[in-house]
Amino acid sequence: xxAEAPPPAGALASNLLAxxxxxxxxxxxxxxxxxxxxxxxxxxxxxxxxxxxQAGLRAxxxxxxxxxxxxxxxxxLFWRDPEAARHAAAMALMDxxxxxxxxxxxxxxxxxxxxxxxxxAPKKSDEPPPMLDVxxxxxxxxxxxxxxxxxxxxxxxxxxKQEIRKLHLPLDERPTRRFHPHAAGAxxxxxxxxRDSMRTGxxxxxLSRKRRVKRPPPLVVLCDISGSMARYAQILLHFLHxxxxxxxxxxxxxxxxxxSNVTRALKNRDPEVAFEMVSHLVPxxxxxxxxxxxxxxxxxxxxxxxxxxxxxxxxxxxxxxRQGAAGLAEAAARLQRSCRRLIWLNPLLRxxxxxxxxxxxxxxxxxxxxxxxxxxLNALRDLVASLSSPPPRRSSR
Amino acid sequence: xxxxxxxxxxxxLLAEGGYVADTSLATSVHLALAMGRPLFLEGEPGTGxxxxxxxxxxxxxxxxxxxxxxxxxxxAAAAYEWxxxxxxxxxxxxxxxxxxxxxxxxxxxxxxxxLIERPLLSALTGTPAVLLIDELDRADEPFEAFLxxxxxxxxxxxxxxxxxxxxxxxxxxxxxxxxxxxxDAIRRRCLYHWVDYxxxxxxxxxxxxxxxxxxxxLSAQVVAFVQKLRAGDYFKLPGVAETIDWAQALAAxxxxxxxxxxxxxxxxxxxxxxxxxxxxxxEETAKLVAEAKVxxxxxx
Numbered sequence: 244x245x246a247e248a249p250p251p252a253g254a255l256a257s258n259l260l261a262x263x264x265x266x267x268x269x270x271x272x273x274x275x276x277x278x279x280x281x282x283x284x285x286x287x288x289x290x291x292x293x294x295x296x297q298a299g300l301r302a303x304x305x306x307x308x309x310x311x312x313x314x315x316x317x318x319x320l321f322w323r324d325p326e327a328a329r330h331a332a333a334m335a336l337m338d339x340x341x342x343x344x345x346x347x348x349x350x351x352x353x354x355x356x357x358x359x360x361x362x363x364a365p366k367k368s369d370e371p372p373p374m375l376d377v378x379x380x381x382x383x384x385x386x387x388x389x390x391x392x393x394x395x396x397x398x399x400x401x402x403x404k405q406e407i408r409k410l411h412l413p414l415d416e417r418p419t420r421r422f423h424p425h426a427a428g429a430x431x432x433x434x435x436x437x438r439d440s441m442r443t444g445x446x447x448x449x450l451s452r453k454r455r456v457k458r459p460p461p462l463v464v465l466c467d468i469s470g471s472m473a474r475y476a477q478i479l480l481h482f483l484h485x486x487x488x489x490x491x492x493x494x495x496x497x498x499x500x501x502x503s504n505v506t507r508a509l510k511n512r513d514p515e516v517a518f519e520m521v522s523h524l525v526p527x528x529x530x531x532x533x534x535x536x537x538x539x540x541x542x543x544x545x546x547x548x549x550x551x552x553x554x555x556x557x558x559x560x561x562x563x564x565r566q567g568a569a570g571l572a573e574a575a576a577r578l579q580r581s582c583r584r585l586i587w588l589n590p591l592l593r594x595x596x597x598x599x600x601x602x603x604x605x606x607x608x609x610x611x612x613x614x615x616x617x618x619x620l621n622a623l624r625d626l627v628a629s630l631s632s633p634p635p636r637r638s639s640r
Numbered sequence: 641x642x643x644x645x646x647x648x649x650x651x652x653l654l655a656e657g658g659y660v661a662d663t664s665l666a667t668s669v670h671l672a673l674a675m676g677r678p679l680f681l682e683g684e685p686g687t688g689x690x691x692x693x694x695x696x697x698x699x700x701x702x703x704x705x706x707x708x709x710x711x712x713x714x715x716a717a718a719a720y721e722w723x724x725x726x727x728x729x730x731x732x733x734x735x736x737x738x739x740x741x742x743x744x745x746x747x748x749x750x751x752x753x754x755l756i757e758r759p760l761l762s763a764l765t766g767t768p769a770v771l772l773i774d775e776l777d778r779a780d781e782p783f784e785a786f787l788x789x790x791x792x793x794x795x796x797x798x799x800x801x802x803x804x805x806x807x808x809x810x811x812x813x814x815x816x817x818x819x820x821x822x823x824d825a826i827r828r829r830c831l832y833h834w835v836d837y838x839x840x841x842x843x844x845x846x847x848x849x850x851x852x853x854x855x856x857x858l859s860a861q862v863v864a865f866v867q868k869l870r871a872g873d874y875f876k877l878p879g880v881a882e883t884i885d886w887a888q889a890l891a892a893x894x895x896x897x898x899x900x901x902x903x904x905x906x907x908x909x910x911x912x913x914x915x916x917x918x919x920x921x922x923e924e925t926a927k928l929v930a931e932a933k934v935x936x937x938x939x940x
Contacts, residue, residue, distance in 0.1 A: 303671070445734060
């Protein structure tokens with residue numbers, strides 16, 4: 244390591260700290276250590292070169308590709324003149340409110356961060372107040388289990404949410420290539436055997452054994468939140484939140500006319516906070532549906548990142564596509580080839596003798612491994628049970 | 641060889657090794673070297689992430705220690721392993737020699753002699769090294785946890801032996817193709833750089849260095865074609881590695897210029913998914929070739 248100049252003092256250092264605080268408000272998770280490292284980096288760079296400073300600070304303060312845009316915009320705004328930047332951001336926000344065209348998400352995040360504390364988010368008013376006491380008789384409960392989500396009133400919805408919280412999703416476990424000590428394991432653990440033999444002066448009395456660690460595969464949920472699914476989506480979101488917090492390696496995406504990744508938002512333990520964050524992320528609640536396009540976007544942008552290691556995909560949709568199922572068959576076929584198990588959860592399947600009449604359903608059906616109902620709590624419970632057993636043999640329909 | 645002291649010197653160093661870096665990448669590399677921090681390079685396949693480590697090792701006169709990651713990679717394959725066969729032998733020898741002192745036996749048995757070094761340990765001991773942890777996204781999450789100690793303090797703790805610390809910390813380069821998100825704990829310990837596709841000027845410079853046999857006109861057209869292609873909506877866009885492959889393939893067929901038929905026949909060197917090839921073939925290639933020729937004349 245080379246000798247370093249003393250860290251910059253005065254205006255530059257305090258500006259840098261202000262910049263780090265700005266990034267923090269824009270959603271980058273940065274600690275004091277990062278600020279110190281950034282200060283140190285400045286001593287190693289040519290401070291006269293704006294491009295060098297930008298690239299250097301980016302290498303230290305950015306951790307993910309999607310933060311890069313936020314960083315670059317914040318950098319451009321902040322390092323002109325912090326005061327001017329603050330005014331400019333305020334103006335930009337006002338403009339964004341005046342004309343209806345939405346600014347790109349990154350610039351809005353930066354603008355909001357520059358403004359300081361976020362304005363209090365508007366409360367969703369259609370959400371029923373949480374029920375405090377859900378005392379039910381056995382017959383009440385039975386009725387609830389069979390009731391269609393669509394037919395539920397606010398009270399029943401609240402009760403159903405309570406039930407959903409209790410569901411666990413045990414996916415069938417897959418052997419990994421990793422081993423752990425186990426008395427009945429198939430393989431001999433020589434390292435542990437030798438270590439044990441030290442206690443008896445080198446005499447090996449018994450063999451220590453190990454066997455493969457098993458773990459559930461990753462789960463990816465693609466949930467339709469268009470108008471026709473609105474009622475189900477509200478409840479299923481609770482189910483997804485419970486699943487997301489129950490196990491690791493779960494990714495959740497919502498789609499109507501466009502695809503949104505809500506994994507990080509749903510990870511929040513508190514459901515109300517999580518849904519608040521989700522509603523900020525998702526622009527297309529209860530609108531139209533473009534299933535084909537949304538799945539194609541998923542394949543293109545996320546498929547390779549989240550479908551590794553034998554992932555199971557839950558596709559929750561009624562198959563009603565505004566676009567007349569354009570490109571849906573191709574997108575679904577690719578999705579099926581990229582995952583280990585593709586399960587289509589369809590609330591319309593509740594009717595006896597459901598026929599895939601809509602174009603979307605007909606395009607989707609040949610490409611899924613399983614087609615299951617999700618219209619009431621019993622159906623959810625069945626789903627949970629089926630996921631914990633190994634998948635049925637793949638048959639080409 | 642000593643480390644470069646400025647961003648420009650770093651860029652120069654990489655250029656001498658045949659690697660054309662832009663300012664942003666050179667800055668990240670410079671900071672990683674100067675601050676002694678691991679460098680985490682993420683980007684699409686074929687954008688030259690692995691190459692950086694190779695060039696750094698060669699130009700700095702260091703050993704390149706490469707750890708290719710895969711699902712289930714464990715300590716025994718990545719860091720160190722005890723040589724159980726020799727240890728068992730040692731026990732037998734001790735028996736015949738009549739050694740009964742347990743502590744001595746234990747100390748004898750867990751001696752460095754019986755330790756088999758794997759890449760991570762080998763990068764810490766011996767002559768200064770460049771440690772390349774390649775395609776970390778292919779390993780599973782438990783392996784990332786093994787790496788934390790090495791990345792933060794350049795040391796490995798072996799329970800039977802103690803902590804082994806590097807005399808000269810290795811230069812650590814980690815690459816990922818993003819087939820899985822690498823955990824934040826790893827990212828925190830590294831400098832991060834997203835390796836993007838190069839612009840036309842840089843891609844031509846790369847091609848000149850890496851595929852010297854390709855005629856200038858053809859090379860410019862190839863770059864223009866690939867740049868146009870990357871603006872399109874395909875499942876898998878070609879990286880620089882594919883550009884180089886394709887240019888060499890065309891040169892091997894003794895092409896002087898791009899022709900639609902020729903492009904159709906050699907698309908397999910550039911695009912690796914049947915859907916993409918099927919979409920491109922025919923009209924689309926003819927259109928792109930025409931556009932590329934116009935763009936190439938402007939470049940030359």
